Amino acid sequence: MINIKEKSECTGCTACKSICPQKCIKMRRDEEGFLYPEIDKEKCVNCGLCEKVCPVKNTKKIEKKQQAYVFQNSDDEVRRESTSGGAFTAIAEYVIQKNGVVFGVQFDENFKVVHGKAETIEDLVKFRNSKYVQSEVGNAFEEVKQYLENGRMVCFSGTSCHIEGLKNFLRKDYENLILVDVVCRAVPSPLIWEKYLELKKKENSDIKNIRFRDKFYGYKYSNFVIFNQEDKVTYHRGVESDPYLRAFFSNICDRPACYDCKFKKLERESDITIWDCFNVEKYDSRLDDDKGTSRILANSEKGQKVMKELAIHNKVLEIGVKEATDGFLAIFQPVKENARREEFFKDANQLESKELFEKYFPNTIKVRIERCARTTLVRTGIYKKILNLGKKFRKRD
Numbered sequence: 001m002i003n004i005k006e007k008s009e010c011t012g013c014t015a016c017k018s019i020c021p022q023k024c025i026k027m028r029r030d031e032e033g034f035l036y037p038e039i040d041k042e043k044c045v046n047c048g049l050c051e052k053v054c055p056v057k058n059t060k061k062i063e064k065k066q067q068a069y070v071f072q073n074s075d076d077e078v079r080r081e082s083t084s085g086g087a088f089t090a091i092a093e094y095v096i097q098k099n100g101v102v103f104g105v106q107f108d109e110n111f112k113v114v115h116g117k118a119e120t121i122e123d124l125v126k127f128r129n130s131k132y133v134q135s136e137v138g139n140a141f142e143e144v145k146q147y148l149e150n151g152r153m154v155c156f157s158g159t160s161c162h163i164e165g166l167k168n169f170l171r172k173d174y175e176n177l178i179l180v181d182v183v184c185r186a187v188p189s190p191l192i193w194e195k196y197l198e199l200k201k202k203e204n205s206d207i208k209n210i211r212f213r214d215k216f217y218g219y220k221y222s223n224f225v226i227f228n229q230e231d232k233v234t235y236h237r238g239v240e241s242d243p244y245l246r247a248f249f250s251n252i253c254d255r256p257a258c259y260d261c262k263f264k265k266l267e268r269e270s271d272i273t274i275w276d277c278f279n280v281e282k283y284d285s286r287l288d289d290d291k292g293t294s295r296i297l298a299n300s301e302k303g304q305k306v307m308k309e310l311a312i313h314n315k316v317l318e319i320g321v322k323e324a325t326d327g328f329l330a331i332f333q334p335v336k337e338n339a340r341r342e343e344f345f346k347d348a349n350q351l352e353s354k355e356l357f358e359k360y361f362p363n364t365i366k367v368r369i370e371r372c373a374r375t376t377l378v379r380t381g382i383y384k385k386i387l388n389l390g391k392k393f394r395k396r397d
């Protein structure tokens with residue numbers, strides 16, 4: 001029977017819940033808003049399967065022959081709506097064109113972040129853009145297995161802990177499965193996301209869509225954006241001033257397992273790994289159009305085959321694996337827990353949303369000046385020049 005001694009030992013991937021033949025494991029939410037398995041000991045027959053499929057308890061050394069690419073989707077609208085270069089949509093379209101099913105992360109009708117599925121190209125829009133909240137996987141693993149057994153092609157996307165959990169749950173390789181992971185610094189708490197949404201709904205309840213990384217000011221200065229029912233932007237703030245993004249990037253509200261992430265490594269179980277590429281000019285200056293670029297690792301022959309197909313209609317440039325990944329911390333190194341994390345969660349359970357965010361992420365004069373300076377620099381085109389200059393200096397060091 002799975003025994004989680006420390007919260008850092010569980011990523012909430014659902015492999016244990018999904019494999020249980022007795023259906024005696026439920027995912028239960030803790031006071032920080034994260035889901036953990038809870039076992040009905042009366043029903044458990046001690047078969048041990050839950051322990052065998054846990055990706056944290058069964059970490060693997062993976063050896064893969066990899067290839068690396070930079071990628072830009074040929075459809076500018078897709079690129080605009082995506083976080084980086086729209087690589088995920090291109091992979092998902094490839095799968096749907098083969099009559100496949102795509103699993104990814106979307107908002108439900110209340111903006112809760114959940115895993116869902118799509119069977120048409122039009123429906124893929126719901127997966128576009130990173131949702132910086134831990135997603136609720138629900139019964140996605142069981143559904144994936146069902147589709148695979150029925151012979152349908154399936155693409156499953158998530159963080160690398162989801163991918164290793166799913167692989168363990170399936171317990172065999174399927175030719176008709178394509179696994180895609182997004183490089184992930186850490187996943188924030190659904191409770192903190194709810195608190196933030198509550199705050200935003202109080203300010204303006206007319207919310208049709210939310211993007212954590214909108215490109216109104218370009219890729220290099222993406223903003224958290226809220227759209228109303230008329231698709232008009234009612235709120236936009238950058239990483240320096242939006243309280244939720246500030247919480248995310250200060251590592252104050254992540255899942256405990258993220259601070260000791262076992263899935264930060266170069267060689268991965270997925271077929272394809274995707275992440276940002278803010279320095280595309282390093283590979284080809286003609287690609288530097290500030291509309292977004294993805295970096296990709298193809299970790300298997302299957303992944304390489306998909307990339308070959310995608311190269312026919314999109315901008316794909318092969319680069320060296322070392323060149324693509326060197327020094328990129330989000331791939332290799334867990335984030336460091338914020339010293340105020342415990343205090344923050346205690347307050348999250350006691351304070352009103354407004355009080356909570358004002359206490360930890362106040363809109364000070366310094367923050368307002370920084371935002372004003374950034375937007376002015378972006379509007380005048382100087383921001384990009386400063387970023388490029390910074391990169392040149394770092395290179396010389």
Ligand SMILES: Cc1cc2nc3c(=O)[nH]c(=O)nc-3n(C[C@H](O)[C@H](O)[C@H](O)COP(=O)(O)OP(=O)(O)OC[C@H]3O[C@@H](n4cnc5c(N)ncnc54)[C@H](O)[C@@H]3O)c2cc1C
Pocket residue numbers: 081082083084085086087088089103104105106113127128129130131132133134135157158159180182183184185186187188274275276277294295330
């Ligand atoms: C929590 C999180 C942290 C990240 N941290 C980094 C980082 O530190 N550095 C970096 O370079 N890139 C990071 N990324 C990846 C990056 O933001 C883009 O997702 C990636 O570049 C793919 O972009 P795209 O343009 O191809 O597709 P998009 O359309 O933007 O990506 C959508 C894909 O992301 C998946 N996704 C969205 N939200 C979640 C979620 N909550 N959990 C799991 N999967 C999700 C969808 O299922 C889909 O596969 C992170 C992503 C997430 C979700």
